[in-house]
Amino acid sequence: MNRKLFQQFLRYLGPSVVAMWVFSLYTIVDGIFVSKGVGELALASVNISMPFINFVFAISVLFSTGASTIIAMYLGKKDIEKANQAFTLNLFTIIILAIIITVVSLVALDSISNFLGATPDTIGYVKDYLFIISLFNIFFIVSYSLEVIVKADGFPFLATIGVLISAITNIVLDYIFVIKLGYGVKGAAIATGISQVLSTIFFLSHFLRKKSNLKFTKFKFEFSTIKRIICLGFPDCTSELSVGIVTILFNQSLLRLIGQDALISYSVICYVNTLILMTMIGITQGVQPLISYNFGAGESKNVIYLFKLGLKTVLIASVAVFTISLLFANNITSLFINPNESKLFNTTVLVFKQYAISFLFLGFNLIISGFFVAIERPVSSAIISLGRSLVIVTITLFILTSLFGGNGIWITTAVSEFICLIIALILLTVFFKKNKLSNKDDSDSGIIKIL
Numbered sequence: 001m002n003r004k005l006f007q008q009f010l011r012y013l014g015p016s017v018v019a020m021w022v023f024s025l026y027t028i029v030d031g032i033f034v035s036k037g038v039g040e041l042a043l044a045s046v047n048i049s050m051p052f053i054n055f056v057f058a059i060s061v062l063f064s065t066g067a068s069t070i071i072a073m074y075l076g077k078k079d080i081e082k083a084n085q086a087f088t089l090n091l092f093t094i095i096i097l098a099i100i101i102t103v104v105s106l107v108a109l110d111s112i113s114n115f116l117g118a119t120p121d122t123i124g125y126v127k128d129y130l131f132i133i134s135l136f137n138i139f140f141i142v143s144y145s146l147e148v149i150v151k152a153d154g155f156p157f158l159a160t161i162g163v164l165i166s167a168i169t170n171i172v173l174d175y176i177f178v179i180k181l182g183y184g185v186k187g188a189a190i191a192t193g194i195s196q197v198l199s200t201i202f203f204l205s206h207f208l209r210k211k212s213n214l215k216f217t218k219f220k221f222e223f224s225t226i227k228r229i230i231c232l233g234f235p236d237c238t239s240e241l242s243v244g245i246v247t248i249l250f251n252q253s254l255l256r257l258i259g260q261d262a263l264i265s266y267s268v269i270c271y272v273n274t275l276i277l278m279t280m281i282g283i284t285q286g287v288q289p290l291i292s293y294n295f296g297a298g299e300s301k302n303v304i305y306l307f308k309l310g311l312k313t314v315l316i317a318s319v320a321v322f323t324i325s326l327l328f329a330n331n332i333t334s335l336f337i338n339p340n341e342s343k344l345f346n347t348t349v350l351v352f353k354q355y356a357i358s359f360l361f362l363g364f365n366l367i368i369s370g371f372f373v374a375i376e377r378p379v380s381s382a383i384i385s386l387g388r389s390l391v392i393v394t395i396t397l398f399i400l401t402s403l404f405g406g407n408g409i410w411i412t413t414a415v416s417e418f419i420c421l422i423i424a425l426i427l428l429t430v431f432f433k434k435n436k437l438s439n440k441d442d443s444d445s446g447i448i449k450i451l
Helices: 002-037 040-076 080-107 109-116 123-135 137-152 156-180 184-207 223-257 260-296 300-327 329-334 342-374 378-404 407-435 444-450
Strands: none
Touching: 002 040, 002 137, 002 156, 002 184, 002 260, 002 300, 040 080, 040 109, 040 123, 040 137, 040 184, 040 223, 040 260, 040 342, 080 109, 080 123, 080 137, 080 223, 109 123, 123 137, 123 184, 137 156, 137 184, 137 260, 156 184, 223 260, 223 342, 223 378, 223 407, 260 300, 260 329, 260 342, 300 329, 300 342, 329 342, 342 378, 342 407, 378 407
């Protein structure tokens, strides 16, 4: 049985991680094109705009994670009718929300730009970027939602193909619009928007084919189902939403304590952090549908085994990315900043190495939070998610900047992730003891030892 589960784990893990890598890489390439084609100030402007994109993405995550978990549970129970109703209801709801967000965004563009922290030097870039991105909000939200549900439908490989289509489109159009045609940040936004349109079309086409297990069907708007979706998706949503809030707080602290050049250094860190974050999310999303399926089927031993596999994978990935970050910090930084600008370049390399310590803890917090979501324990997951992505990091930022000034900003994330990991382990230990899921082969102590 374990060998079969391991094969299933690899089948879901590979496409999920690759999909996240591709998404991250084309985001990074987007930043490289903006930096090389427009300038480092434009790169900082795109980073200032990112909290808005985090908000849009968070709305998609809110419904996608919850809906995919419910759908996987229904499929585990062989209740196809309820799975289809949840699928269709979710899609209808996010389309309505996306339209509302688009209208509000376009009307309040100036206010949003100022709220995000645009400076006199960057506000033109910020408004140009946000205006184009807002036009494509519906595709950002729907595309990611369908990508996640495709995995729950049993076709994880298709998620990778869809993201690849989006990534290749974005990279090619970035080169054309930003470098060749000189459209600047507008060109980068257009390229990103069109890439989301194509991936949305690809995923929709899957659910219109016969081989899809999930089908569009008639449904009743049941608030209880929406509430259940939101409760399950809330932890992951807050993680993404909090990224935007924390980015604003960091940007404001950097401007106040160090200066505008620090925004450029932080922009580089944010792009690399996106790659690491998405890698860990990919691992979590790879194992989550399998845990939910087995949980729905009542196979508790399988649930524990899969969770252990996820933890081991995160351990390997965490050590690997931390080592790479230290050894190749100069090479990574040179992708965004010209080494000839020695002061800015050297400073960025130094603070990047300090920030990289957080990569050792990030994945464990995500996988434990994802585990609680998969077994429908949203409160425990929310405590971890809110802790690591908003509450603890905000408190830590305030304390460390008070003690060490601007230097405290760069180690804030590492300290807050470590504190959150301690809390996550406590919640995990309490859960396993309370539910008496330990035995010789699958003990809670064995899981903790992995960490």
